[in-house]
Amino acid sequence: MTNQQLQHLFSPESVAVIGASNSFDKLGYHVMKSLAGNYRGKIIPVNPKGEKVWGIDSYPSLKEVPERVDLAVIVVPAALVAETVHTCGQKGVKGIVLITAGFKEIEDAQGEVREHELRAVADSYGIPVIGPNTFGYVNLTLGINASFTSEFLHIQKGGVALISQSGGMCHLCGFLAIDQRVAMSKLMSLGNRCNVDFPEMLKYLVEADEATKVIALYIEGLDKPRDLMETAASLRGKKPIVAYKAGRSEKGDSASRFHTGSLAGDHEIWTGALKQAGMLQVESAEELLDTAKALDACVLPLGPRVAVLSGQAGPGMVASDALEPAGLQLARFTPATQEKINSLLPPIAIRTNPVDMGPAWYNPKAMLEILQAAVKDESTDGVIFLAMYASANLKLAEELEKYMKDLEPFPKPVVACFTAPPNIWDESVRRLDRKKGMVILATPERCAKAMSNLWKARLLWGGER
Amino acid sequence: MEKVLLGVEALTFLEKEGFPVLKAGLANDPDKAASVASALGFPVALKISSPDVIHKTEEGGVRVFLTREEEVRQTFQDLVKGFRLHSPGKRLDGVMVQHMGTGLELIVGSLMDPQFGPVLLFGLGGIFAEAMKDVSFRLIPIEPRDAREMIEDLRSSQVLTNPRGARIDLTAIEQFLLQVSRLIVEHGEIQEMDLNPVFASSRGTEICDARIKIDQA
Numbered sequence: 001m002t003n004q005q006l007q008h009l010f011s012p013e014s015v016a017v018i019g020a021s022n023s024f025d026k027l028g029y030h031v032m033k034s035l036a037g038n039y040r041g042k043i044i045p046v047n048p049k050g051e052k053v054w055g056i057d058s059y060p061s062l063k064e065v066p067e068r069v070d071l072a073v074i075v076v077p078a079a080l081v082a083e084t085v086h087t088c089g090q091k092g093v094k095g096i097v098l099i100t101a102g103f104k105e106i107e108d109a110q111g112e113v114r115e116h117e118l119r120a121v122a123d124s125y126g127i128p129v130i131g132p133n134t135f136g137y138v139n140l141t142l143g144i145n146a147s148f149t150s151e152f153l154h155i156q157k158g159g160v161a162l163i164s165q166s167g168g169m170c171h172l173c174g175f176l177a178i179d180q181r182v183a184m185s186k187l188m189s190l191g192n193r194c195n196v197d198f199p200e201m202l203k204y205l206v207e208a209d210e211a212t213k214v215i216a217l218y219i220e221g222l223d224k225p226r227d228l229m230e231t232a233a234s235l236r237g238k239k240p241i242v243a244y245k246a247g248r249s250e251k252g253d254s255a256s257r258f259h260t261g262s263l264a265g266d267h268e269i270w271t272g273a274l275k276q277a278g279m280l281q282v283e284s285a286e287e288l289l290d291t292a293k294a295l296d297a298c299v300l301p302l303g304p305r306v307a308v309l310s311g312q313a314g315p316g317m318v319a320s321d322a323l324e325p326a327g328l329q330l331a332r333f334t335p336a337t338q339e340k341i342n343s344l345l346p347p348i349a350i351r352t353n354p355v356d357m358g359p360a361w362y363n364p365k366a367m368l369e370i371l372q373a374a375v376k377d378e379s380t381d382g383v384i385f386l387a388m389y390a391s392a393n394l395k396l397a398e399e400l401e402k403y404m405k406d407l408e409p410f411p412k413p414v415v416a417c418f419t420a421p422p423n424i425w426d427e428s429v430r431r432l433d434r435k436k437g438m439v440i441l442a443t444p445e446r447c448a449k450a451m452s453n454l455w456k457a458r459l460l461w462g463g464e465r
Numbered sequence: 466m467e468k469v470l471l472g473v474e475a476l477t478f479l480e481k482e483g484f485p486v487l488k489a490g491l492a493n494d495p496d497k498a499a500s501v502a503s504a505l506g507f508p509v510a511l512k513i514s515s516p517d518v519i520h521k522t523e524e525g526g527v528r529v530f531l532t533r534e535e536e537v538r539q540t541f542q543d544l545v546k547g548f549r550l551h552s553p554g555k556r557l558d559g560v561m562v563q564h565m566g567t568g569l570e571l572i573v574g575s576l577m578d579p580q581f582g583p584v585l586l587f588g589l590g591g592i593f594a595e596a597m598k599d600v601s602f603r604l605i606p607i608e609p610r611d612a613r614e615m616i617e618d619l620r621s622s623q624v625l626t627n628p629r630g631a632r633i634d635l636t637a638i639e640q641f642l643l644q645v646s647r648l649i650v651e652h653g654e655i656q657e658m659d660l661n662p663v664f665a666s667s668r669g670t671e672i673c674d675a676r677i678k679i680d681q682a
Contacts, residue, residue: 222580223580224580225580225581226581226582226604229604256657257519258574258576258657258658258659258676258678259572259574259594259595259659259661260572260574260575260576260586260657260658260659261576261657263574263586263588263594263595263598263600264576264578264584264586264602266580268600268602269578269581269584269602269604271602272584272601272602272603272604272615272618273581273602273603273604275614275618276603276604276607276611276614
């Protein structure tokens, strides 16, 4: 599969929905819902009855469509899929999203047979197929939602591409991304990976997809994991790749009479192999999203020394606690920086790192100046910046936004947490997030984790070794 | 057909492949054991050599820190007597006489994973690997960077790197890991291998004991 072929698959000028429907209980209804009114290209519903679908004229079969079809989204029953793909090939379709399930993932041996047949037909025409057994893909860069879940278009447009082996995890991560302002370029489940698998997706996203800055992978298990490792290793350092590998339960071979065999759990080997291939491994969905978001928004730190600045002592303390286990350290300010901070804060709280900015509640400008001083300090490599809402600091987020408008982007990573009840700081936080090299995350502990992963990323991809 | 090389046989193979191994010889009687010990230099260890015993220590088949010929003769007799008593029916090749190794104990191993193919393991010996499961893995072949990171990956890597601990030649460990990786590439017939323990010190690394599973296709 070439980058060019995948480029066509993800940027169609016309989309046929084969199995388009007006009935809510058919997936063809929901795929139409995702496209109609959103997709700017030509939508071509294909429905055996030939009636209007979602108000758009349909064709009883693909053969009867007079114009060119770039992408076909297929939701017909499994038994009809091979024939449908064959028709797509004859029609010159450039890419297929095959939502239909009932292939090698099912217990019935017939599924495996169908999968084999499908692959043979697709390969004979050289058509890339996402799926089968996928919810589809979303290309946020171009506003194309070729999936059965229309709400994915609420995700902000940005630099994170999420490639998943599970549709369910895409739904989890996609909805969390909306809530937590992770901005994405693409989101997709590869399903059964007929002829588009992790290696070709990585190659395409790194080499040919300009909108993608960071790649997040969710992996369950692969027949030939070395292919992925070799591709990732060959792309090392070009774009950050973060991987969440599920399946911890498989242990080593306890029957082995060798120590090596009894110690070699599947997950442990994956951990070594991912690092060897230059991928950053994470351990949860939230860590995957936080890390990808931070990598998209921030520069990488040059070292592990972190300044923690907090509007309240407690959040600063828990962030500081989380630094050392995560391979980071509290920075020690230079005398000049300390003097600057002392000039901005009265001596009624702790002014050394971690700095309690409590006395500056009514003075967001002072907080920003402390942040700038900490960023500028040659003995820091990154800053964690925290502020919790209190009635008295109502204007904090708004004022920060105002003062930050004219700043140059921070030359070091700033990982922030601004937490308030719903609807108070939301608008300002949304506008501050991922701007000027600052990323805003949900808790101080998650800020520390993300900072740690930025540092690990530097060691993996940016180090001099 | 599968074969497991143990003790002297495994060490001889590794030495021929250019690995640093602790000098050893096989003895079938007390006098031979004493003369081998003298030739190797004291202190020595004696180990039961049997194709039927994989875990020698667990079966009471190892005696260490013997410093005189007389002690070696007596220990030889004790070991063989104990073996005959506790393991009737098991074959006995003899007793391995080995120069005592010193330094920190490491475990280095390889296996053939059904998905990943050849995989390399590294860890500190003894309870670190077995009880703490503090080991690191890489796919074979590895590069110098991987060798270094396998050491750093251990939760207890400071045991190796802490300057206040015993001085350990880390470069020698890295070279050793690379050498094992090359061995597995060159010998596709090796299905699984434990080099355990390998002694690491300021003087480099030395393999003390090994078992190697070979697929004789």
